[in-house]
Amino acid sequence: MASTIKDKFAHLRIPLEVVVKATNNFHHDNIIGHGVPGTAYRGQLLQSKIFREITARRFDWKHGEGHLEFLRESTVLLDLEHTNLVSVIGFCDEKDEKIIVTRYEAKGNLGRYLNSPKLTWTQRLRVCVGVARALSYLHDVKGRDYSVIHCNINSDMILLDENWEAKLCGFEHSIKQVEHNKDEVSPCEHIGTMGCMDPEIEKTGGVTHKSDTYSFGVILFEVLCGRRAFIDDHENEANRFLVSLAKYHYENKSLQDILNVDLYDRMSPQSVLKCSKLAYSCLNEDRARRPNIDDIVNQLERAVELQLRYENIVSSFFFIIIFFLHCHS
Incomplete structure (x- = not known):
């Protein structure tokens, strides 16, 4: 992610260790979606002493376009807000991991x-x-x-x-x-x-x-x-x-x-x-x-x-x- 984007949305940055803990180290039992551009995990994120049900989309940079897809999605979701768009909680961009964290929607798709x-x-x-x-x-x-x-x-x-x-x-x-x-x-x-x-x-x-x-x-x-x-x-x-x-x-x-x-x-x-x-x-x-x-x-x-x-x-x-x-x- 470009440094300007990082600076603009710094308040939404979530440390990798927090996402890892929330998804039980990306445990396979927590997978709720799999494919290009990556894998989606269900988890529980502790924020302000409250556990929140989340979806962590872990972009797969190995297939070549994961970085670009992460950039596209993050620049859209982090900048927009509407009751009928998925709710963004934050993002993680460190140690080759690119993850977007959103609210978990109970009924699926x-x-x-x-x-x-x-x-x-x-x-x-x-x-x-x-x-x-x-x-x-x-x-x-x-x-x-x-x-x-x-x-x-x-x-x-x-x-x-x-x-x-x-x-x-x-x-x-x-x-x-x-x-x-x-x-x-x-x-x-x-x-x-x-x-x-x-x-x-x-x-x-x-x-x-x-x-x-x-x-x-x-x-x-x-x-x-x-x-x-x-x-x-x-x-x-x-x-x-x-x-x-x-x-x-x-x-x-x-x-x-x-x-x-x-x-x-x-x-x-x-x-x-x-x-x-x-x-x-x-x-x-x-x-x-x-x-x-x-x-x-x-x-x-x-x-x-x-x-x-x-x-x-x-x-x-x-x-x-x-x-x-x-x-x-």
């Missing part, structure tokens, strides 16, 4: 719950609202001289706290864009996760804020359909990629055929229509025709309102039936 009835349709909508608000904050330049393109939006990068509130993470490939022109294409070596990648990247040689919009549209269809964007199923080639499957059914007005069966009976038809229409528009191959992030936030907030109104009507209907049956029993 959204990907774990895509096909689970534990995550209701209302909760899914609220999660999507939270992610959209986080992106609105990242893409905006109010109060700072740059915006941020996440570059790797997928369901594993959306953490859920104990109240199922969304916390966006995974900024190791993010780009700070100083220019205020959101149509400016920024070169990006990492082009995203299989099934979530903006197809315009290959044509233009880089990303824009609308690349995040495309990936977010994939997320919307994931929560609607209860499945991942990409399934490695060689026996069913047509269904491997959710985007092509969802677009086909949306255009043929048969989306109900692939909606999450565990949630379908509890979903407001109006909220599903609004959410699916929004998801489809995010996947437009023409970046310029994809909706802007603030419109996405507004549309999703409206979808939540429609769902809550539907639930109130259904609840009132059942109450009336039960009351009627009781009076005539």
Whole structure:
């Protein structure tokens, strides 16, 4: 990390010995995530005489880009603060160790719950609202001289706290864009996760804020359909990629055929229509025709309102039936 960054965030520096103790010397039993750019450990960090549940992301410098990925993520997370971004506790940069310490989120990531009835349709909508608000904050330049393109939006990068509130993470490939022109294409070596990648990247040689919009549209269809964007199923080639499957059914007005069966009976038809229409528009191959992030936030907030109104009507209907049956029993 550059010395200027070290100086600016000196108050967030955590000694290596403290991180080692918090993770029980990076014990394998504490691993909660593994892969490039490194390994994530769960731990307990003692601060101000209070133990805090933490996640320590230990960047692997041996694979060649760990230092750069640590620098990218730390300069984004340490400088930004939003209720729907993962909460940073501090960082460690000593003895070849590069670690970012964040608050541990109790429910894990959204990907774990895509096909689970534990995550209701209302909760899914609220999660999507939270992610959209986080992106609105990242893409905006109010109060700072740059915006941020996440570059790797997928369901594993959306953490859920104990109240199922969304916390966006995974900024190791993010780009700070100083220019205020959101149509400016920024070169990006990492082009995203299989099934979530903006197809315009290959044509233009880089990303824009609308690349995040495309990936977010994939997320919307994931929560609607209860499945991942990409399934490695060689026996069913047509269904491997959710985007092509969802677009086909949306255009043929048969989306109900692939909606999450565990949630379908509890979903407001109006909220599903609004959410699916929004998801489809995010996947437009023409970046310029994809909706802007603030419109996405507004549309999703409206979808939540429609769902809550539907639930109130259904609840009132059942109450009336039960009351009627009781009076005539």
